[in-house]
Amino acid sequence: MNRFAALLDALLFTPSRNGKLRLMQEYFATAADPERGWALAALTGELVFDAAKPNQVRALAAARVDPELLGWSYDFVGDLAETVSLIWPEAPGGEGHVPTLPEIVERLKGASRAEVARLIEPWLDALDATGRWALLKLVTGELRIGVSARLAKSALAEWGGVAIDRIEEIWHGLPPPYQPLFDWLEGRRPPPEIGDLPTFCPLMLAQPLDDAEIADLHPRDYLAEWKWDGIRVQLVSRGGEKRLYSRSGDEIGAAFPDICAVMAPDVTLDGELLVIRNGEVASFNHLQQRLNRKTPVAKLLRDLPAGVRLYDMLREGPEDLRGLSFAERRRRLEAWYARAPRPALDLSPLVPFTSWEELADLRDGARERGIEGLMLKRADSLYVAGRPKGPWFKWKRGALTLDTVLMYAQRGHGKRSSFYSDYTFGAWRGDELVPVGKAYSGFTDEELRRLDLWVRNNTVKRWGPVREVRAQIVLEVAFDSVHRSTRHRSGVAMRFPRIHRIRWDKPVREADTVEALEKLLT
Amino acid sequence: MPSSALRPETWIKATPAGLYCEPGDFHIDPLVPVPRALITHGHGDHARPGNERVLATPGTIAIMRLRYAELAGGSLQPLDYGETITSGDVTVRLVPAGHVLGSAQVVLDYHGTRAVVSGDYKRRPDPTCEPFEPCNCDLFITEATFGLPVFRHPPDRIEIDKLLHSLSLFRERCHVVGVYALGKCQRVLALLRRAGYDEPVYLHGALIGLTELYENLGVSLGPVLPWTDAPREALKGRIVLAPPAATTDRWSRRLPDPLVAIASGWMRVRQRAKARGVELPLVISDHADWDELTATIDEVAAEEVWVTHGREEALVYYATRKGYRARSLALTGFEEDE
Numbered sequence: 010m011n012r013f014a015a016l017l018d019a020l021l022f023t024p025s026r027n028g029k030l031r032l033m034q035e036y037f038a039t040a041a042d043p044e045r046g047w048a049l050a051a052l053t054g055e056l057v058f059d060a061a062k063p064n065q066v067r068a069l070a071a072a073r074v075d076p077e078l079l080g081w082s083y084d085f086v087g088d089l090a091e092t093v094s095l096i097w098p099e100a101p102g103g104e105g106h107v108p109t110l111p112e113i114v115e116r117l118k119g120a121s122r123a124e125v126a127r128l129i130e131p132w133l134d135a136l137d138a139t140g141r142w143a144l145l146k147l148v149t150g151e152l153r154i155g156v157s158a159r160l161a162k163s164a165l166a167e168w169g170g171v172a173i174d175r176i177e178e179i180w181h182g183l184p185p186p187y188q189p190l191f192d193w194l195e196g197r198r199p200p201p202e203i204g205d206l207p208t209f210c211p212l213m214l215a216q217p218l219d220d221a222e223i224a225d226l227h228p229r230d231y232l233a234e235w236k237w238d239g240i241r242v243q244l245v246s247r248g249g250e251k252r253l254y255s256r257s258g259d260e261i262g263a264a265f266p267d268i269c270a271v272m273a274p275d276v277t278l279d280g281e282l283l284v285i286r287n288g289e290v291a292s293f294n295h296l297q298q299r300l301n302r303k304t305p306v307a308k309l310l311r312d313l314p315a316g317v318r319l320y321d322m323l324r325e326g327p328e329d330l331r332g333l334s335f336a337e338r339r340r341r342l343e344a345w346y347a348r349a350p351r352p353a354l355d356l357s358p359l360v361p362f363t364s365w366e367e368l369a370d371l372r373d374g375a376r377e378r379g380i381e382g383l384m385l386k387r388a389d390s391l392y393v394a395g396r397p398k399g400p401w402f403k404w405k406r407g408a409l410t411l412d413t414v415l416m417y418a419q420r421g422h423g424k425r426s427s428f429y430s431d432y433t434f435g436a437w438r439g440d441e442l443v444p445v446g447k448a449y450s451g452f453t454d455e456e457l458r459r460l461d462l463w464v465r466n467n468t469v470k471r472w473g474p475v476r477e478v479r480a481q482i483v484l485e486v487a488f489d490s491v492h493r494s495t496r497h498r499s500g501v502a503m504r505f506p507r508i509h510r511i512r513w514d515k516p517v518r519e520a521d522t523v524e525a526l527e528k529l530l531t
Numbered sequence: 532m533p534s535s536a537l538r539p540e541t542w543i544k545a546t547p548a549g550l551y552c553e554p555g556d557f558h559i560d561p562l563v564p565v566p567r568a569l570i571t572h573g574h575g576d577h578a579r580p581g582n583e584r585v586l587a588t589p590g591t592i593a594i595m596r597l598r599y600a601e602l603a604g605g606s607l608q609p610l611d612y613g614e615t616i617t618s619g620d621v622t623v624r625l626v627p628a629g630h631v632l633g634s635a636q637v638v639l640d641y642h643g644t645r646a647v648v649s650g651d652y653k654r655r656p657d658p659t660c661e662p663f664e665p666c667n668c669d670l671f672i673t674e675a676t677f678g679l680p681v682f683r684h685p686p687d688r689i690e691i692d693k694l695l696h697s698l699s700l701f702r703e704r705c706h707v708v709g710v711y712a713l714g715k716c717q718r719v720l721a722l723l724r725r726a727g728y729d730e731p732v733y734l735h736g737a738l739i740g741l742t743e744l745y746e747n748l749g750v751s752l753g754p755v756l757p758w759t760d761a762p763r764e765a766l767k768g769r770i771v772l773a774p775p776a777a778t779t780d781r782w783s784r785r786l787p788d789p790l791v792a793i794a795s796g797w798m799r800v801r802q803r804a805k806a807r808g809v810e811l812p813l814v815i816s817d818h819a820d821w822d823e824l825t826a827t828i829d830e831v832a833a834e835e836v837w838v839t840h841g842r843e844e845a846l847v848y849y850a851t852r853k854g855y856r857a858r859s860l861a862l863t864g865f866e867e868d869e
Contacts (some may be wrong), residue, residue: 021801022810028701035700074680075852081845082681095681097797138685142801357850426779426791426808474806 010136011340012040013048013110015343020121021154024423029156032162037191038331044110046186051110052161054259055185058125059115060150063089065126067362069133073098083134088147097133105135109201111186117148131275161255169194170422174394177258182206205248209258210277210323211394212241215384215401223404230389232335233360233368235375236382236403238293238490239283239317244317246272247324264303265315271351277324277333278342281357282381285316290379293504294492312351319346320357320384323392331392334402358435372406381489382406397425408487410509411501412520414442415482418464418474429464429476430456434484437522442480445526446498451507463492481511483520491529499523501530539670539835542621542641543859546854550672551640552732555621559637559648562864571650572634573598576865586610588625589831590633590660590748593869594713596745597833606827612661620752628652629663629789630817631714636646638666646670648708649829653816654823655687658721659750661715663827663855671833672860673695675841676818684820686798691719691726693836694792697811702768705786706811712738716815717745719794720752722815733758734768736860763787770788779808797821825849841863 015038020083033052037045050056070079070093079096086092116128125148133141159173162180166173171194182203183190189201199519241256251272253262262269265282284291284299293312302309322342323331330338339359346356360383362368370381382405390400412433421430431449435442450458463482470477487509494502501523549561557567564581571577573594578587585595589611595603610616612635615624625635629684637648637689647668654663661742676708677684698706710716716738722740723732725867731754734742742755757770767787777783778791793811796816799802819827828836828850836850836857841860850857 022812024810028810031700075849076679077848078845081842082679085679085842087682087802091801138683138799158744183803262710282696360755419807422780422808423810424788429784 010108010110012036012133013044013051014136014140016048017143017146017152017154018139019154024155026160029160030164030167032248033161034157036166036170037165041055041189042191047114047189049108049161049165049187050114050185051152053158055158056114056147058148059120060120060447061122061125061129061148063149065122066090066093066145068150069093069126069130070096072226080295080327084276091142093133094138095137097141099176101384105131105380107135107140113144113147117265147198156256156261157435162258165190165194168531169393172323172394176199177209177211177394179203180258181206181208181252181254181260183238207247207250207252208247209243209245209252209254209420210392211258212243212256212279213392213394214396215386215403217400217519218385218398218402219401219403220369226365226385228362228368230387231385232339232388233362233385234320234357234386234436235380236384236405237281237290237357239281239285239290239296239318239383242268242280242282244268244276244280245324246276249263249274261300264305266305267310267315267353268317268504271353273351274346275326276322276323276345278315278319278354279323280354282317284313285318285353292378292492293361293490295340310498314353316353316355316356318357326528334389334391335368335386372404375406380406395416397506408483408489408509410487410492411436411445411526411529412512412515413445413484413486414480414517414520415478415484416442416444416480417472417475417477418460425457426462430457431463431483432460434486436526437520438499438524443499443523445486445497445501445523446486446503448486448506448508451509452511455497456511480517483515483517484508485512491526493530499526499528537550537642537644539644543639543646543670543672543782545862549862549864550860552618552621555618555623555639555642566735567618568604569637570595571628571637571648572630574631574651577650580604582691584608586616587646588612588633588635589707591635592631592633592661593744595661595743597740602744609735626664626666627661629654629657629660632660632717632750634660634714636666637647638668639827641786643826644669646672647833649674649827651676651818652827653819654827655684657661657718658725659717659745659752665827665830666770668833670832670835671828671831672837673824673828673846674818674860675824675843675846677816677820678824678838678842678846680821680845682796682799682820683822684799684814684816686813687727688822689793691722694811694813695726697726697768697792698768700794704788704790705769705771707771707773707778707783707786707789708813709778709791709795709809710738710772711817712774713741715794715815717742717750717752718814718817719749719772720755720813724753728770729753730769731756733761733769735771735777737774737777737790738772758786773811788851828855829853 019032020029053381062462076094082093094438112427162176166176191196193200245252251269255261284295297308297315323340385402387400413436417433418429419431433447435444464478467479468476486506488506489502490504491501542554543686548563550559552736557569558565559569560571560577561568566583568582569586572589578595580599580602582606585607589609592607592609610625615622622640628634628636628650647666651674652663658851710719734755775793783789792811792813793809794813794815798812835849836855838846838859839862847857847859
């Protein structure tokens with residue numbers, strides 16, 4: 010367990026993707042079976058226990074240390090699992106058998122919440138502080154170490170020398186600790202056969218399209234659809250089982266029982282998950298509320314009903330359609346839907362057009378909620394995993410922009426740790442500047458150097474790592490939409506804010522107001 | 532302490548200028564210049580410039596001379612560990628505190644009662660300085676920098692191995708380790724050597740003078756070079772030591788893909804380490820951890836415990852629960868950093 014704990018600890022502190030990949034690869038290359046398989050399950054979120062409650066963990070610690078000292082320590086550290094892992098009294102010379110990760114998994118499987126607390130106590134005695142921290146993170150639910158399931162699979166794929174979609178295709182057909190997978194990646198066995206299981210088909214993704222690039226494309230070659238402001242999902246039913254996968258291949262069916270209930274048998278469909286009320290798409294914010302709930306209550310299902318707007322079909326019955334053209338797959342999808350319409354599922358309509366100018370007008374005219382722009386797909390494109398250049402484009406509507414004032418700056422992480430690269434900007438409310446958002450991107454390296462220097466020379470106050478700066482710089486911020494938020498003092502929050510231009514020339518009094526931002530609410 | 536003995540607060544006082552021993556007429560680690568100062572060790576928040584007369588160990592005096600030159604004090608009087616000197620009716624003795632080279636506890640005997648001022652101290656072995664020597668006393672005046680039970684420093688070797696492992700995994704990255712110029716820098720060097728690392732270690736300019744001083748005083752630290760001696764590319768896969776603040780500031784941009792480590796007891800708390808942008812936290816401290824603070828209080832068998840600076844409330848609470856008469860002096864002017 011201490012080995013795995015050290016990996017989690019190192020991952021937590023390593024900001025760069027490459028660094029994380031290397032740490033995981035080193036671990037896969039050197040850890041034994043089945044420990045590394047269980048570790049992979051933990052990293053990909055497949056290791057789920059009946060989670061211990063924070064109160065149980067706190068009670069365990071309070072039985073060992075003075076509650077007053079525990080309280081002060083918790084106040085200082087701020088995280089319960091970490092406080093308990095650090096404060097846990099260590100027996101001189103270590104006590105008992107240090108549990109291995111497979112032992113821990115074996116004992117915790119099927120244990121009730123009350124049993125979990127009893128099981129972990131002797132382990133806390135035997136592990137070191139990092140081991141205790143990792144154990145408590147495991148049993149209380151979330152690791153939060155900045156590693157997505159996809160990143161862990163990428164590490165595995167790179168280490169094994171295979172493309173990641175080969176792993177994603179079979180992933181959901183293999184239970185942890187994935188021995189056949191490791192056997193294959195280490196060349197001892199052929200790729201695992203997963204049979205008739207509802208596994209994920211790695212997605213085909215679109216490239217962004219600049220207005221300038223479009224002149225080189227032929228309108229005849231492409232079909233257009235609206236680009237919906239939801240999340241991409243894959244609906245898979247096969248062998249009597251149903252799955253709803255997110256774009257990264259995570260199973261999210263439990264959060265969307267309303268979708269699972271209407272899924273048709275023996276198809277794999279590609280579409281956009283949205284909240285649809287009375288045929289109208291609700292804002293992304295509403296969808297976010299659904300996504301935040303791992304198991305929704307009845308009221309949420311009633312108030313925010315989910316729907317999927319379908320745009321592709323990858324399997325029908327036993328037939329894999331990915332080798333067919335998009336036009337052909339679309340015909341199959343329409344025919345299938347005409348035979349078997351389902352509530353909460355509908356077809357994303359094709360948008361007819363004859364010229365790019367016409368399509369651009371349609372795109373810019375579509376201000377209704379839920380539309381982000383257009384998707385362009387070559388009629389002859391086969392369904393290829395990854396993001397090939399050419400067959401599919403996303404053509405987003407021009408972003409919204411607002412002139413704001415730089416208020417605070419904070420240093421970034423990793424390569425940017427010596428640069429003030431995270432900017433909080435505000436808009437006017439009367440004579441007062443109110444923070445309305447935060448952006449980390451959109452500027453060139455040269456602009457970053459200039460802003461960094463400016464921040465250092467114009468700091469008026471320091472709040473720990475944050476510098477408050479003179480209100481002198483106007484930042485033109487681009488963003489996709491605005492919604493209400495109780496978390497921000499301004500009451501509104503932007504979606505995907507980024508620095509569009511730095512207006513060194515513009516007087517701050519001419520920056521926009523909070524009111525102007527509110528007018529853009531969707 | 533015999534019942535007829537003096538209550539300590541009648542002869543040792545916490546004043547705005549720092550601890551003051553009235554019958555001896557001297558301050559200990561004063562915050563402002565005073566006529567007579569007794570200095571426990573060379574860190575800037577304990578040894579300040581401008582006092583008229585300074586008494587300290589020869590090591591501390593050498594450090595003050597290096598840092599402050601002629602501002603180190605009007606007269607600098609060395610007192611070796613274990614030697615005594617009398618001031619008024621007070622007998623003064625300095626004994627090793629194990630914190631940094633030259634660091635001392637102050638042992639004061641006055642009319643049959645004994646007070647010990649710990650200064651900053653640690654209990655674990657440090658190849659660069661004399662080990663802490665516990666002294667029985669009636670009053671123990673202790674620091675409490677890491678005065679919470681979450682602070683338990685792991686063995687040094689584990690932390691140094693973390694650094695060496697990272698160096699082997701990320702060979703193309705320069706490993707820049709944030710260390711205090713006095714003490715931590717030299718201790719990390721010595722620990723690296725003990726772990727068998729004999730490559731040159733590169734130093735930020737601010738660390739060079741004190742490292743040379745340690746060498747001159749007989750502490751051998753292996754090959755060190757100013758970082759400016761190496762072309763940028765040559766620093767890949769190398770260890771560069773620098774003051775903590777420099778590791779994530781503009782200076783570090785001149786290093787090839789720096790991986791930031793900081794060696795400090797604070798690194799024990801993950802969120803604190805993360806907030807500082809540290810990629811490799813190394814829990815190496817020159818202060819006593821909670822277990823050492825509490826064990827030391829028990830060991831010196833004082834009836835009364837005063838806590839100078841740090842997280843005093845928890846240590847005072849602990850000492851009170853254990854039956855000591857304890858109070859917090861809440862002295863200001865000492866830095867959180869180490």
